[in-house]
Amino acid sequence: MAAFTLKINGQARQVDVDPNTPLLWAIRDGAGLTGTKYGCGVAQCGACTVYVDGQTVRSCSMPVSAIGTSEITTIEGLDSKEAKAVQAAWVALDVPQCGYCQSGQVMSATALLSVNPTPTDNDIDLAMNGNICRCATYVRIRAAIHGAAKSLEG
Amino acid sequence: MTVHDTKLSRRTLLKGSAGLVLGAYVARADKLFAQAAAKPSINIAPNTFLIIKPDNTVTVLCKGIEFGQGPFTGMATLVAEELDADWAQMRADHAPSNPQLYKNLAFGMQGTGGSTAIANSYIQMRQVGAAARQMLVAAAADAWQVPAGEITVDNGVIKHASGHEGRFGEFADKAMAMPVPADPKLKDPSQFRLIGKEGVVKRLDSADKTNGKAFYTLDINEPDMLTVVVARSPKFGGKVASFDATAAKAVAGVVDVKQVSNGVAVYAKGFWPAKMGRDALKITWDDSKAEKRGSAELLQQFRGLSKTAGKLVKAEGKFEESMAKGGRVIEVEYVFPYLAHAAMEPLNAYLKWDGDTAYARYGCQFPTPDHMAISKVLGLPIEKVKIDVLLAGGSFGRRAQQSTHQAIELAEVAKAIGPGKPVKLVWTREDDMRGGYYRPYCIHRMRGAVRDGKIEAWSDTIVSQSIMKGSFFESMMFKDGLDPTSYEGSNEIPYDVENFRCDMHQVDVGVPVLWWRSVGHTHTGYVVEAFVDELLEAAGKDPIEGRLALLSKKPRHAGALKAVAELADWKNYKVPAGRARGVAVVESFNTFVAQVVELSMTDDGPKVHKVWCAVDCGVAVNPDIIRAQMEGGIGFGLGHILYAEQTLDAGAPVSGNFDTYRSLRINEMPEIEVVIVKSTEKPSGVGEPGVPPLGPAVANALAKLGVGRPRQLPIVPGASA
Structure with a gap:
């Protein structure tokens, strides 16, 4: 386990998870934002799509340790x-x-x-x-x- | 499976096939749910179906589960029509598990399936709305001291000529406490302003399903809750011989590991540690009773059987004699793979058990049997168990579990770790895909003869597993030892053929199978429509004219066919070079759907450019939802016909995810045009009937293109390898 500070929808969120945890589960189970869905876990279905620094990413297949200070946007934070x-x-x-x-x-x-x-x-x-x-x-x-x-x- | 007249007695209701089936089963449930035994068998009490709040919103509690097919909107439409509500004030939510109050009138128990939601509620929910209107008017009349007969209700506003005006919210408490009128008067259809109208009713769940707020089982995140994943046998029927959980328990976040009857359960704080823990388990499986045959072995066995006569399902005329007379004799074999439902949200469920009571929340499609299963596993009286139904991310049949396997597993994992520890059981995509309960593997061997431009003989020998065998459905649904869902559609073809036979080999395989969106019709519709097309081609007939000439006793098939011919301009349309069109018409669940497909061939198999679709589902309650279900049914049918199969390697299912179980994607979706046939017949369902005609229409177009009708599905071999 390790503590990560994720910047999700403009807010700093603390999550305490294994570094290999996919961003999807850090968002869902860690930050409690459940609009982003689990569908396949292998970047095949797109149900977990979020933005990382404005780029679409399959959050099920990106480890939370790779995020660093990048800005994450989920469905809850969409406002363009x-x-x-x-x-x-x-x-x-x-x-x-x-x-x-x-x-x-x-x-x-x-x-x-x-x-x-x-x-x-x-x-x-x-x-x-x-x-x-x-x-x-x-x-x-x-x-x-x-x-x-x-x-x-x- | 349809029930339309709530004046029918319960006995009469249960004479319907599914009702009959479930009658005995529900007699048991009735006893268990004894507190409700004195209630009338068809509940129309507004206070059990409607929540009218001071802000004037009217929430309809939907008996069935909403997983996309639209019952939230449908039930609310029926209520709002008779209530004279404003559509903007309508809401919907799921009714909790209670078979007396919320039973499906076609089943006799609470449950969703067989495209029955509108059919079994059409009168009942209108009566709920009409009763509520009458009670609100009575309450207003009392408050205003005016005769009830002088009060009007329009768009949610209650009015009297004296100047009094009010809304539902202010009279709700008083109205809901009044006696329920026994036989509330329903509108004449000519007075409808919501039912069947275009553009007036919008889905109630679209906004929340567009902004991430829609709440599904996977989204439950209660304090102290443990997420549970279960390691199950890679082969069906395998059991845990021994396991070592040392490494699993060492995974940070894993709380415990317990054996349950189906495998080994890992409990953790969150999904990821649970999955990591499961990956770290060392399990030795006992495969002594497991199914070990692979797909090739099943094909060999099924094919061998299909060449012999099975148990007779139906015979008319003299089939063998007619075949012996020769002419153009055709014999073809069709092979259908196991198919997974692969709903977007894999199976999951939540349960909080404190030792004395249990509270489950999940996308439960069969609340009554699940309720009984949970109470049995936990040793609780039925009234100490509660199930709240949540939105589900699709089902296509997968959540309608007559085996109650998920409810049993849910209760077992809760029991194994002990009371006071809420559990959320989560299946991964791979668990879901490799977990069985597939559309059965089956073969149809078709034989027929054409003489002098006429189809003289037709036979269909089916080899299939039974869906219902071993479940509570078997004792009452089986006919002569056979499962009708294996042959429905094949035993009674709509076409006039003098010499006919249908027979079946019912085969046991150790792979659990289940209904899959439109059930038997997914394969019987394919073979009947591909075969009639082939015989008509041999007879030199046009596919549509030829069919119409044989539909003398089937006006609604003919009506759908004529409607699609007109929509697709069958006679005059110039098919672009390199393309061809094919047609099919299938009745399923009392709904008649005809489709015309236009396609071409590419290196990646057929490319379907457009589908024209005509649907006759009786009175159309929500036209736009009907169109949506036809569109979705076409896409669902097309993806599977082209690409999908679950194969077995020495008994173990091979495909585990969408990388090998290929799903239709947007670039493969055809343009679709739908026409709804005007009808005053009783409403029937639309969730399933859009699927069956698509496959054979594709096959028939391929034949027209010179490629031939695909005999073994999926059409694109290796797409799912």
């Missing part, structure tokens, strides 16, 4: 205009079914729109194909990303 547009579009189209993967989907979609305000279908495929949705809400995810992009134009 792109995030708000994505979440509004998700609700407008009733995208979620079981909802368990959707934190990760919203994180990835927000990251996409932050760097590419007018993504094509192909851009969406490339940015989102690391996020599995077993309910297969993909049709609405795609439509919602286009919808969010459109709302950001105005």
Whole structure:
């Protein structure tokens, strides 16, 4: 066990965990933020997607000891205009079914729109194909990303 | 499995297949839940279903579990319609475990499955809303001293011409204490302003499922709680021979290690130390009673059996005589793999046991049997056990456990460490994927004859494991010793064929199996629709015209087929070069779904570009949720048909995660267009019926493209290797 100070959503959080503990479990069990989900543990499904210094990361596969002073953003800390547009579009189209993967989907979609305000279908495929949705809400995810992009134009 | 008329007696209700099944089982549960025995069998008491708060919110307690298929929104729609509530004031939550108050009327026990949520609640929940409205009006009439008949309710506002105006919250306490009207009057469908309307009702759970606030079992984090992972046998049926927990206990954060009947449980402060502790366990397994056959051996056995006649399920006309007359005779074999459900949230559950009472919280799909299992393991009276149902991250059948294996394991891990230590049992993805309870491995051998452009003979020999054998369902659901969920759809094809037979070999394999989204129809729908297409091709008929000509007794199949033909412009559409289209129509759970698929071939197998879908589910309660379930069912069906299988290596399941159990991803998702067939029939379910037609429609399109109908699934070999 070792004590780490993680900067999550702008707040310093103390977690006392083994250095090899994946960031996901430091966030969930250590910091008590449960919006970030466990789906596979091997960076295959994207349910655990967070930002580390603004970059999307599969938190299940990054040890907490590698974080250092980097800034972590979880679904609870999303507040950019792109995030708000994505979440509004998700609700407008009733995208979620079981909802368990959707934190990760919203994180990835927000990251996409932050760097590419007018993504094509192909851009969406490339940015989102690391996020599995077993309910297969993909049709609405795609439509919602286009919808969010459109709302950001105005 | 559907029950629509709450005026039916309990006896009549239980005559339905599943109701009949569970009747005997529930007779036991009824005794155990004795405090409720005096209640009427169909509960419409608003104070058991609705929480009306001073802020005027109306929370509907949903009998079934919400795992994406939409019952929260559906139940709230039914209540709000009759209550004349404003949709903005509606909320939903899960009802706790209580089979008398919250039983599924199609099952006779509390539980979700068989796409019954709307079907079994359509009248009941409307009656709850109508009764509540009547009681609120009576309370207002009393307060205002005006005749109840002069009061109106509109969009959550109670009004009287004298100028009195109020909302539900202020009258709720008084209203809920009133006697419940026995037969509250329901609206005529022409008066509906929510049911079946577009754009009025939005899902109640979308916002929380978009901002991380939706609360699942994995999110439980109580003080003093221990996270538990269990090391289970790599082979099904293996037992712990001996184990050494020294290294496991040395892992920081590990609190204890205990043997349970299913393996060895590691208790820790948090998931990661629990998993590290489990990795450090040294276990010797006793495989003497374990299943040790691999996939190749099963294929050989199943294939051999499929070439012999099985136990007769149904026969009409003279099949063998007709076959002997020759013509175009076709015999084909279809092989279906074991499939994992692989819901996004692996199995998990929480239990707090203090020695005298137990309180469980989890995404529980069958509360009644689970409740009984927990009480039995802990030796507690049933009323000392409580289950609160939580949102679940998908199920697809996996959480509907007639074996109650997870509830038993949960209670055992709590019992093993002793009272006063709350436990959260967590399955890893690998535990979930390798943990069995798969869609059964099965083979269908199809034989048929076409003469003079007519399908004269048809037979289907099925080789499959039984899902229900050994469970409480067996004694009442089995027919002539066979499990109907293995042949449903194959024994009664919708098409007019004079000489027909269906027979089955029911095989025992030591791999636990379970219903998997649309159950038998996932394979019977495939073979019936691929085979009719093949025979129609041999007969020189158009796939849709040919089917329609054989559907003389099946107007709703025909209706769905015509609707999809129109949507896809079947006759005039110009299929782009290099692509082909295929069609299929399947009834499952009283819902009729027809789909047209357009695809091409790539180096990575078929690429499905578009799916047109027509669904007839009777009265459409929530059109947008119906469309969502068709979209999701198509994606779920497509991913598995193309890529997924669980193989066995000397009895041990091979795939443990999504790197080898390939799941559909967004770039593989087709465009989808859905039309809902207008209907005044009783509403039926939509959670499962979107799945079955997709596979055969893909197969039939591949045949049209010249690739041939895939005989062994998944279509892309090695995708899951």
